[in-house]
Amino acid sequence: xxxxxxxxxxxxxxxxxxxxxxxxxxxxxxxxxxxxxxxxxxxxxxxxxxxxxxxxxxxxxxxxxxxxxxxxxxxxxxxxxxxxxxxxxxxxxxxxxxxxxxxxxxxxxxxxxxxxxxxxxxxxxxxxxxxxxxxxxxxxxxxxxxxxxxxxxxxxxxxxxxxxxxxxxxxxxxxxxxxxxxxxxxxxxxx
Amino acid sequence: xxxxxxxxxxxxxxxxxxxxxxxxxxxxxxxxxxxxxxxxxxxxxxxxxxxxxxxxxxxxxxxxxxxxxxxxxxxxxxxxxxxxxxxxxxxxxxxxxxxxxxxxxxxxxxxxxxxxxxxxxxx
Numbered sequence: 001x002x003x004x005x006x007x008x009x010x011x012x013x014x015x016x017x018x019x020x021x022x023x024x025x026x027x028x029x030x031x032x033x034x035x036x037x038x039x040x041x042x043x044x045x046x047x048x049x050x051x052x053x054x055x056x057x058x059x060x061x062x063x064x065x066x067x068x069x070x071x072x073x074x075x076x077x078x079x080x081x082x083x084x085x086x087x088x089x090x091x092x093x094x095x096x097x098x099x100x101x102x103x104x105x106x107x108x109x110x111x112x113x114x115x116x117x118x119x120x121x122x123x124x125x126x127x128x129x130x131x132x133x134x135x136x137x138x139x140x141x142x143x144x145x146x147x148x149x150x151x152x153x154x155x156x157x158x159x160x161x162x163x164x165x166x167x168x169x170x171x172x173x174x175x176x177x178x179x180x181x182x183x184x185x186x187x188x189x190x191x
Numbered sequence: 192x193x194x195x196x197x198x199x200x201x202x203x204x205x206x207x208x209x210x211x212x213x214x215x216x217x218x219x220x221x222x223x224x225x226x227x228x229x230x231x232x233x234x235x236x237x238x239x240x241x242x243x244x245x246x247x248x249x250x251x252x253x254x255x256x257x258x259x260x261x262x263x264x265x266x267x268x269x270x271x272x273x274x275x276x277x278x279x280x281x282x283x284x285x286x287x288x289x290x291x292x293x294x295x296x297x298x299x300x301x302x303x304x305x306x307x308x309x310x311x312x313x314x
Contacts, residue, residue, distance in 0.1 A: 010227040011257045014220055015209060022211070054252050083256045105259045108209060 001119060003027045006036030006051040006063060007081070012104065016050065016081075019108040023115065033058030037066055044072055048118055053082035053093070061096040068097035075125045077118045081106060131161060200299040202262035209262075221307040224261055225300060228254055232296060235273065239282075239289050248277025251292075258299070266295040 003025045007013045013029055020027045028046065030036040034057035040046060049067060051060035058066075064078050080093040083104045093101045099121070100114055135157075136145040143151040155166050170179060210216045231254045238246035251274035258267040269292035276285060 009253060009256050009260065011220055011223045011260045014216075014223050015260055018210070018213075018216060052256075054249065056249070083252070083259060104256055105205075105209070105262070108211075 001025050001047045001115070001122075002045060003048045003050060004036060004040055004046040005029045006031075006033055006049065006055065006060060008032050008052060008055045012052070012081075015106075019106075019111055022108075023112055025115070032056050033060060033063045037063055040067060040076075041070075044070065044076070045074070046076065047074070047122055048077045048079065048115070050079045050081050053080055053084050053089075061093065061098075064093075064096045064098050073129070075122060077122055079114070079118070197265045197295075200263055200266060200295065200302050202264060205262035218307045220261055221303050222309060224257055225303055225309065228257055228296070228300075231257070232293075235270075235292075236289070238277070239273075239285055242282050244277045244280035244282075246277075248274055251277055254296075263299050266292070266299050269295045 003020060005013065005016055005020075005027060007016060007029070008031050010031075013031070017027065017029065028039060028043075030039050033051065033055045036049070036051065037058055040049065040063075049063070051063050053060040060080050060082065064080070067076050067078060077100075078098045079100045079102060080098045081102045081104060082089070082093075085103045090101050100118065102111060102114065137143070137154075138145075138151065143153055144157040145151050146157065152160075158164050159166070206217055206220070210220065231250050234246065235250040235254065237243075238250055251270045255267050255270035255274055258264070258270060269288070272288050273285075273292055276282065276288065
């Protein structure tokens, strides 16, 4: 993942770097909240932000709120990594829009596990965005084109990509405009 | 005099574990702490001298984090007591708390310098 780190403590930055590099993440380090915010605004493609809470200039919570305020099309997962502990702090962090909260000193195995969860959630979010996105649909036959240029019916398109299955029925408007005239037509035919 | 249970002033097992046994990295961490903590301690002393609660809280918070990051938990606890005073803007008995933190920091620095000597020419 592309990770942006906001941490004003040199020693904690070194430790984080060691863990994140071992896990093969691409990391950009910044030494306070304001620098992190500037870096993120210039390059909002970071998938995950790990931020300390108390930093000079801009706190981790402000950074988190600013990121959420950008309303980016791709979701950014935010970790707060801090020595501040307790339920009140945790809730305050989550209310600011953070996705996870880790207290320092961190355990590198626990951080790795939480990063795997973040990766999983970001993957699911991407799939969801794909499903919610605009679908190219034929104006006449209503078939849908998928990513490999293959056209398929709405039913098979949805069935392949979700747990949904279809039970076929007729809506009142189609009954009135299509079925009834057809029935009347058949009835009027003199056999 | 530091209580016997507070020696060594940092948790070597923890340090080895977070550094994944990499002795060179432990040395890098130690030097990083020794370098960066000097300025924070100066800021901490100044904050106490001028009774600036905001600066006290931030400086104490910063060095508490650095200390705990390397497993220096008793020093970290002493800095946390100062951080709490900064948060509450309570300067009563502050000199005693600062002396305690300074003492623990001094022992920690002495220990680290003997374990991981800073070479001449390296800041």
